[in-house]
Amino acid sequence: MKALGFLSGKPMVVIDDSVAQLLGVKPHERVEVRYRDKEIVTIVNVAGEIAQDVILASDDVFRYLEAEDGSEVEVTPSPPPSSLEYIKNRLKGTRLSYEEVKAIVEDIVSGSLSEIELTALVTTMYHVGMSVEEMYYFSKAMAETGEILELNRKPILDKHSIGGVPGDKTTLVVVPVIASLGYTIPKTSSRAITSPAGTADRVEVLAPVTLSLDEVKEVVLKTNGCMVWGGSLHLAPADDKIIRVEYPLAIDPFFVPSIMAKKKAVGSTHVVIDIPTGRGAKVKTIGEGHYIAKDFIEVGRRLGMEVTCALTYGEQPIGYAMGPALEAREALLTLKGKGPTDLVDKAASIAGTLLGMVGVENGKAMALEAIKSGRAEKKLREIIEAQGGDPEVEPEDIPLGDKLLTVYAESEGIVLWINNKVMAYIARLAGAPVDKGAGVLLKVKIGDLVKKGDPLFQIVAERAYKLQLAEKALEELRPIGIGKPQEQMLIESISFVMPHERLPIIER
Template identity: 55%
Template sequence: MDLKVVILPYESAHYTIVLDQSVAKKLDLRPNDRVRVVSRSHEVIATVTIAKEFPSDSIGIYLNVSRILQVNEGEIVQVEPTEPPRSLNVIRKKLARGKITFEEAKQLMQDIVGGVLSEVEIAALVTAIHFQGMSIDEAYNLTVAMVETGRRLSLNRPTILDKHSLGGVPGDKTSLLVVPIIASLGFTIPKTSSRAITSPAGTADRMEAIAPVNLSIEEMTRVIEKTNGCIVWGGALNLAPADDIIIRVEYPLGIDPFFVPSILAKKLAVGSTHVVLDVPTGRGTKARTLEEARRISYDFIELGSMLGIKIQAVSTYAEEPVGYAVGPALEAREALQALSSLKPLDLVDKAVSLAGTLLEMVGIQNGYEIAFEALRTGKAEKKFRQIIEAQGGNPEVKPEDIPLGDKTLTIYSEEDGFVYFIDNPTIALVGKMAGAPIDKGAGVLLHVKIGDRVKPGDPLFTVYSYSSAKLQAVERLLETSKAVGIGKIAGRKMLLEKVSFTPSRPLLER
């Protein structure tokens, strides 16, 4: 049936079109049935939404669908019913506890990227894997399929280093130190990073307070060729794009059964040969204990070995924020300060530990000492400023040049004693309520760490925001939530354990 295009000025969650109920009846279509829409040069499979009193000679097309079809208002397209996608059979198979083959995994990822599967159908797949787990072979199939349905970074370099954190710790800006340390020592490290989803800042948000991060693959390649490293937002690169769609479905469900294939697909897509995996260990993280950290690490190491990626997992201390700053601009400032002053000590220790581990993975002895020397001599800072310039930022930027919110709220101690806990979830929530990460200058600046001695009237932390109303909401929250506890002393160290493992092909259970 030929229908006239009506452009709907909205984006749809997946490929969706709108038909009048009379047209749907003629084509024997029901809500969420699929149709093939063909323009002069392109076609798309879309799901149907049925409307009352929509023009019977027209089809409503959302902006994302119109871009694919390359059609304008009033043009004619052909609409015809089509069979359900073959990948639905794969989802049904998984629901029935079957195993996903490589060809089935590839069909799944093609249909996810192509917008053929609805979010409800993807949610069924996610839920099935969450409750049933996946075998190591399924994890391999899904990882490779994710990579093959997107673009890949081709650097033609034999050794490519990378670092990834499982997250869960506010203020973890270590990538902004690890990347320039490694790049300054002559190694290649293309860091693709995420934006914050549930935290006050992701690595891309932190870097964006200093330099542009929305680079194309071609621009990213030029930066790496010039400096050996980069810190860019992965969402603009079309690397393993199915992963981004799956994450969007996982988030409201509060589950992430794909997280091992998801992470390693991104690493495989940039050609990583050696990866240090930071597994923060403590309350509020994926690994609350060292035993959980080991179990997660084994899954990554096992799948990495099948993909040809050497992985060293490192369990790291996660009972308080890393450094003192939480929020994009505050963290960017602190990273710049750490590169020149070697403080705060916990941030420097963690970054140097991770960088040193990477160096030892490629045969460099005394990796920690060599990484620390790159910081001490200023080599890492010089390299970071080269990366900033190559990505389009100001290489002369000073910490104080990065703007912060002009409204502040400082919380003071009412007790005499030692700081014995800092509640990560509360600090993260305060940062988000202040406006981070959307407002780059919003966040939390701690004045104390666990073990510090305080007296009544000493400042514990300051909240930055651009909004007085948001600070008032923070103040109300802190009336009932304790972010910093004062009592007995509590010691700490940043590097808890290196996880060693000989792959034996266990199941990935999530």
């Protein structure tokens, strides 16, 4: 056995095609590799020009077998896992049982299913739809095959947004509010995949977010809350492998189970799912929002979790800032009582809903009071400190990019619309989320009256060439619409379709 020289994340071997023929294995079938008293089953890659007596293997295989470069191993064909049979049955229309789902998820996690097999499952679920029963099975199995956060507390509150609206730093306000009122809220978040900033990217401006599960537990037991990156915690790890397939195809049939699995894994008992709704959001209509809400609520019920879905206004960015540092600043300002009204209302509404679910009356008023009194700000600083950040940080300490471009109104009128996707695109071109100080800062929101020459928004970048990329893109795009409603009957002329017309929900 010879080393390929990398760790592929799942065991990987390559053999010559003449050897494959001899063994009677086809590409993507399995072989068992045995060394001394250990054996491992892996999917086989078939290539040319490898010596007949050589099998190439990734470091994963060497480590598992405790073998060394040059070790003599025995290679035999191995039958496919039974989970493949279940996937093939699903393709032909059979619904999956819990035992079948569990076997599939275990094999996804261990890397025993090939990409072809996993893609077939994902694409099939996309085309024929997953039943609520199956969503529940996948949620449960995905949670059970990963780490579990054991806090031994009840209730455990949580919130999650399905995303799609740029600038949504609601979590950075909700978590300190809830924790400051004595409730436990262990929030894990993702980084941005297609947006200018994920919650983990925003929080990282204020404090480290890559913690171990034990560290998370310590932070939560001390402060009642946390805001950490979920990626390093191995909660529902099947989801990462599923996203790897969904992402290039821009489809997301697993978004309900994967969100719910992560909530289950941290022991949440009361969860608000934020569903931003409207033109420019992922969910376009209130009807569609109801449809998705039903799945979340029902899957939650079966998992023993109370779920409320909050359909929120999603037709423009939340607040004014987009990009990690700009948004961290705005969140901090909000907790200091100087936040934009839409962000304050959204955060207070979601916190209030959560509080209502655990029997608190006037939850929204209490949330607003926690902000006004500075109690939530104090709690945020506790959480920042517990996660290893600077608890004294002030908005103006947060560094921003110094390459600026302001876009001005070319005519007078009312701001009729702000295009979420275009704004997110511009912010990403400017460098967000990789350049933390990059993004877009709005100067107006829908309904504002502007005069010709008024600033509409500012692009912020750390690097000049990225600012130029964003500026160049503006030549073709129209991020903000200004006019008089009664003289603007044409809503949109569609002649160019932007890639990913319906944004998949893969930031979860």
